[in-house]
Amino acid sequence: MSDRVRSALTTVIARYTIEVVLVTLVIVLLLTSSDFGSSQNLDGVLRQSAFVGIGAAGMTLLIISGAFDLSVAPMLALCGILAGHLVGDVGLILAIIAALIFGGLLGTLNGVIVTRLRVPAFVATLGMQYVYLAVALAWTNGAVVVITNTSFLALGAGDALGIPTPFLFMIGTYAVCWYLLWRTRYGRQVRALGSNERASRVAGIPINRVKVATFALVGVCVGLAGVLLAALVSSADSTVATGYELNVIAAVVVGGTSLNGGRGTLVGSFTGAIFFTLVSNALDLYGIGSYWQYVATGLVLITALGVEGLRRRFWLQPA
Amino acid sequence: MSTASASLRRPGRLSPRRLLDAMQSLGLLAVLVVVFIGVSIAEPRFFSSDSIKAILINSSMLAVCGFGMTLAIALRGIDLSVGSVQALAAVVAAKLSSTGTPLALAIAAALLAGVIAGALNGVVISQLRVPAFVATLGMMSIARGVALIYSNGGSFLVSDSSFTDISRDSIAGVPLPFVITLLALLAAWTLFNHTPFGRHIAAAGGNEDAAVASGIRLAPLVIIVFAIVGLTAAMAGVLLTAQVAYIDGTVGVGFELNVIAVVVLGGTSLAGGRGNLLGTLLAAILIASITGALNILGVATLYQYLAVGLLLILALALQSLRDRLAGRSSADGGE
Numbered sequence: 001m002s003d004r005v006r007s008a009l010t011t012v013i014a015r016y017t018i019e020v021v022l023v024t025l026v027i028v029l030l031l032t033s034s035d036f037g038s039s040q041n042l043d044g045v046l047r048q049s050a051f052v053g054i055g056a057a058g059m060t061l062l063i064i065s066g067a068f069d070l071s072v073a074p075m076l077a078l079c080g081i082l083a084g085h086l087v088g089d090v091g092l093i094l095a096i097i098a099a100l101i102f103g104g105l106l107g108t109l110n111g112v113i114v115t116r117l118r119v120p121a122f123v124a125t126l127g128m129q130y131v132y133l134a135v136a137l138a139w140t141n142g143a144v145v146v147i148t149n150t151s152f153l154a155l156g157a158g159d160a161l162g163i164p165t166p167f168l169f170m171i172g173t174y175a176v177c178w179y180l181l182w183r184t185r186y187g188r189q190v191r192a193l194g195s196n197e198r199a200s201r202v203a204g205i206p207i208n209r210v211k212v213a214t215f216a217l218v219g220v221c222v223g224l225a226g227v228l229l230a231a232l233v234s235s236a237d238s239t240v241a242t243g244y245e246l247n248v249i250a251a252v253v254v255g256g257t258s259l260n261g262g263r264g265t266l267v268g269s270f271t272g273a274i275f276f277t278l279v280s281n282a283l284d285l286y287g288i289g290s291y292w293q294y295v296a297t298g299l300v301l302i303t304a305l306g307v308e309g310l311r312r313r314f315w316l317q318p319a
Numbered sequence: 320m321s322t323a324s325a326s327l328r329r330p331g332r333l334s335p336r337r338l339l340d341a342m343q344s345l346g347l348l349a350v351l352v353v354v355f356i357g358v359s360i361a362e363p364r365f366f367s368s369d370s371i372k373a374i375l376i377n378s379s380m381l382a383v384c385g386f387g388m389t390l391a392i393a394l395r396g397i398d399l400s401v402g403s404v405q406a407l408a409a410v411v412a413a414k415l416s417s418t419g420t421p422l423a424l425a426i427a428a429a430l431l432a433g434v435i436a437g438a439l440n441g442v443v444i445s446q447l448r449v450p451a452f453v454a455t456l457g458m459m460s461i462a463r464g465v466a467l468i469y470s471n472g473g474s475f476l477v478s479d480s481s482f483t484d485i486s487r488d489s490i491a492g493v494p495l496p497f498v499i500t501l502l503a504l505l506a507a508w509t510l511f512n513h514t515p516f517g518r519h520i521a522a523a524g525g526n527e528d529a530a531v532a533s534g535i536r537l538a539p540l541v542i543i544v545f546a547i548v549g550l551t552a553a554m555a556g557v558l559l560t561a562q563v564a565y566i567d568g569t570v571g572v573g574f575e576l577n578v579i580a581v582v583v584l585g586g587t588s589l590a591g592g593r594g595n596l597l598g599t600l601l602a603a604i605l606i607a608s609i610t611g612a613l614n615i616l617g618v619a620t621l622y623q624y625l626a627v628g629l630l631l632i633l634a635l636a637l638q639s640l641r642d643r644l645a646g647r648s649s650a651d652g653g654e
Contacts, residue, residue, distance in 0.1 A: 070576075117636035118643070120590075123583050124635070126576060130628030137621035242572075246399070246456055259450050291472065291568075294464025302443055302457035309448030 018255050018271045018304070025278055033285045043164050045274070045281050047232070050166035051225050051241075053273030055248040056255075057170075057177045058214075058221030060269045063252055064181070065214045066194040066261030067121035071110060072222045073244035074132035079103045079226030080236035081136060084145040087152045095152070100223045106132065107219020111212030129245070136238035144237040147230060156231030166228045170270075173221060178266050180217070190214060194261030250297075251276055254304045276300070340595045343586030343638075347601040351608060358612040365615050372494050376486060376562065378600075378607035379496035380405075380555040384574070385581045385599040386507040387551030390544050392582055393511070395524040395591025396444065396451035398545065401552035402574030403462035404436045408556030410466045412482075413475035413566035422481050429560075430553045436462050437549015441542030451545075459575065467568035474567035477560060485561035496558050500600070503551065508596050520544060525592030580627060581606060584634050605630075 013020050029036040036042075055072055062068055079099040087095040113124045147153065158165045181187040189210045192200045201207055230236040253259060254275060255268025279300055280293045288296075359366040384401050391398050412429035416422065436458060443454040477483060488495040511517035519540055523530040531537055555574070560566050583589065584605070585598030609626050 113632060113636075117632065118639035119632055119635040122589055124632060126580060126583075127628040127631035127635075129576070130580075130624040130631070134621040134625035134628065137619075137624070142621075246459070250453075250456060253453050259452060289468075291464050291467040294460045294467065296464075298457040298460030298462075298464065300457075301460070302447070302449060302454060305449040305453050306443060306447030 017308070018268055018275060021304075022271050022275050022278065025275070025282065029278075029282055029285070033282075035285055036281075041281070041285075043159070045277050046167040047164040048281075049274045049277040050164070050170040051229050051232075052244070052247045052251050052276065053170045053270060054166075054173045054225040054228070055218075055222050055244065056251040056269040056273050057173045057266060058218035059248050060252050060255070060257055060264050060266050061177060061181055061187075061190055062214050062218050063249075063257050063259060064194045064261060064264040065190045065211065066197065067114065067211065067214070068125070068249060068259075069107070069110060069215065069218050070122065070125040070245045071106075071128040071132055072218065072248060073241040074129055074136050074238065075103060075106050075219060076222045076226040076229065076241045076244055077136050077236065077238050078106065078132055078139075079223040080230035080240060081140055081145055081238075083152075083227045084147045084230050084236040087147065087149045092149065092151050092155075096155075096224075096227055099227045100220050103219040103221070103223020103226065104216045105219065107216040107222070108212055110219070111215030114215065115208040115211050133238060140236075140238055142238065144235050145230075147234050147236065153231050153234050156228050156233070166232065169224060169228060170273075173224065174266055174270050177217070177221075181266060186210065186213065191262065194263075196262075247276070250301055254301060256308075339641075340586055340593070340598065342641075343595055344598050344601055346637075347585065347598060347605055351601065351605050354605070354608050354612060358608075358616065362612075362615050365612060368492075370611060370615065372489075374604065374607045374611045375497040376494050377610065378603040379494075379500045380558050380574075381578060381581050381606060382500045382600045382603035383503050383558065384548075384551045384555040384578045385585070385603055386503055386596055387548035388578050388582045389585070389587050389594040389596050389599050390507065390511060390520060391451070391548045392579075392587050392589060393524045393591060393594030394520050394541065394544050395527070396541070396545070397455065397579065397589075398437075398440065398548045398552075399452065399455040399575045400436065400440060400458035400462055401548065401555070401578055402571040403459045403466065404433050404549055404552040405556040405559065405571040405574055406568055407436065407462045407466040407469070408433045408553035409560045409566045409570055410470045410475070410568055412557050412560045413477050413564075414470060416477050416479050416482050416560075417475040422479060425482070426557050429557050430550060433549040433551075433553020433556065434546050435549070437552070438542055438546040440549065441545035444545065445538040445541040455545075463568070470566075470568040472568065474565060477564040477566070483561055483564050486558065496561070499554070499558070503554070504596060504600055507547075511594060511596060516540075516543075521592055521594070577606070577627075580631050584631055586638070588638075 055076070059068065059072070079102055082102050083095045083099040086098055090098070110125055110128055113119055113128065114121050117124070119127075155165055160168055181190065189200070189205045192203070192205055193207060193210055197207065226236075226241075229240065233240070251272035252264070252269045253272075255265060255270070255272035257264030257268060276297065279296060283293050283296055355366070364370060384405070388398060388401065408429040411432050412425050415425035415428055420428075440451075440455050440458050443449050443457070444451050447454075486494070486496055490498050511520065519530065519535045522533070523535055523537060523540055527537070556571070559570060581602045582599050584602035585600070586595040587593065587598065606627060610623050613623050613626070
């Protein structure tokens with residue numbers, strides 16, 4: 001009996017490592033910090049998680065397909081800048097739609113460079129990171145776009161149904177991406193492509209189309225994150241999200257998605273994004289200086305994957 | 320048809336691989352010459368010895384760290400932590416020097432910090448089996464934090480003139496940082512092309528399983544290569560300190576992507592197995608020349624980003640076209 005319980009427990013921990021760690025951390029924080037459970041603090045954690053979280057949703061599909069995108073930071077900035085410029089003239093809804101379409105187009109451009117010019121995704125999106133940054137700087141002249149439209153700002157700072165609006169958007173994004181990945185032909189093709197590109201080609205999967213679509217999906221997600229971030233800080237500028245690409249990839253990887261492609265989990269990325277915010281929130285609550293947060297974030301990342309490596313080596317054989 | 324026989328023949332000096340490397344270097348050299356002639360016609364001051372010296376000095380940091388990165392990429396790894404390690408080394412050197420530590424000791428401590436950070440990367444990658452991308456992403460955060468903690472968020476002014484002279488002195492008219500770069504190139508080139516250790520790097524980067532099966536011990540290889548990357552990042556940190564003399568924990572942000580861009584532009588494939596150190600040097604000089612040219616022409620910084628980005632994509636698109644024309648499968652150049 002206890003053996004069965006133990007093996008069941010082992011399976012759960014192996015399969016849902018990051019979720020178990022997150023729940024444990026939440027319980028520890030609830031027990032040790034009186035401020036953690038306050039609705040204001042929880043509101044802040046969920047709101048902060050949304051920006052990396054929404055980008056990580058699209059990035060999860062892209063990493064499963066066997067690529068990734070390093071250009072998302074200036075892409076996010078560009079979408080925020082566009083929304084900021086438009087919202088005064090065309091209204092809230094059209095500004096958001098325009099930003100999402102713009103993000104999708106930028107992502108499509110990345111996909112086209114990868115598939116048509118046959119540049120590896122790493123280098124193509126590294127190059128486009130510089131290009132998009134240049135475009136953003138040229139567009140804004142290096143200045144900050146100030147946003148005053150109150151209904152737009154409510155997207156970032158407001159609540160709906162008692163939940164921070166950005167977090168609601170995050171849940172919606174994950175629902176859509178989950179449906180795409182697990183319930184559509186496109187999702188099957190993404191997973192097949194990441195497992196074995198050559199076999200997928202032989203099986204007649206339109207590889208280039210799937211790749212471009214996935215880059216475009218990342219662009220749309222990043223566009224949404226850009227709109228919400230611009231709404232939260234009531235401004236947009238070229239360097240607002242410097243380092244965003246690595247935070248997003250870190251959230252995806254900690255969640256359990258393999259950088260080798262083929263397998264991944266959206267629930268993990270969702271949890272991973274919250275987890276990183278929670279770690280820095282915990283350090284804040286314990287009064288640990290912000291410089292130590294860099295150290296803690298790095299250690300968390302290495303430990304999360306290191307434990308996996310050690311477990312595979314010494315404890316369990318890979319499933 | 321001819322590729323099969325070509326890959327069977329392995330004449331010592333002019334293997335197809337080396338020919339491709341040489342072509343890449345020649346291509347970079349051609350672009351460099353075009354940039355120089357074009358800009359010099361538009362602005363004769365560009366062809367002055369001062370301007371050329373400045374370009375060589377500015378290329379040094381990218382090139383030195385690029386040599387380490389070339390080895391890591393040849394091993395099919397990558398190091399995202401070099402910007403933070405550069406900052407850590409710069410802070411160590413600047414803090415020690417500004418509190419009266421002798422120059423040699425301050426530099427030695429900075430280099431040691433880099434080697435330790437790099438070796439830790441290697442241990443995490445080889446012992447904990449964390450992918451290099453993630454392990455060094457973690458170290459990027461850790462080293463940045465340690466640099467900020469060690470500097471206590473403050474900044475240091477290096478007043479020791481023998482330190483800042485490193486970036487001002489010349490040997491036979493060649494700026495000292497560039498002399499250091501050439502020595503580093505010689506060392507890395509000898510190590511990579513003329514020692515069993517270097518051959519093991521290429522072998523393990525090309526086909527890890529085959530390398531292990533043929534008796535290469537992976538762990539020490541990975542640890543030493545990443546320690547070398549850490550050392551070169553720290554050298555870049557020392558050069559930075561000598562050049563700007565005013566250092567805080569936030570220097571070097573984004574340096575890692577510039578270094579990777581230079582290595583890739585130099586013709587080293589991210590697929591692993593080969594590295595073009597001379598190409599790395601030429602690409603670093605090219606990037607520094609473009610930056611210098613745009614500065615002297617009074618063009619806004621943003622065009623530098625545009626130029627680097629487009630150059631990177633163009634170069635890789637040409638490489639992949641060349642590889643396809645040469646009849647090689649495109650699948651081995653994937654992500």
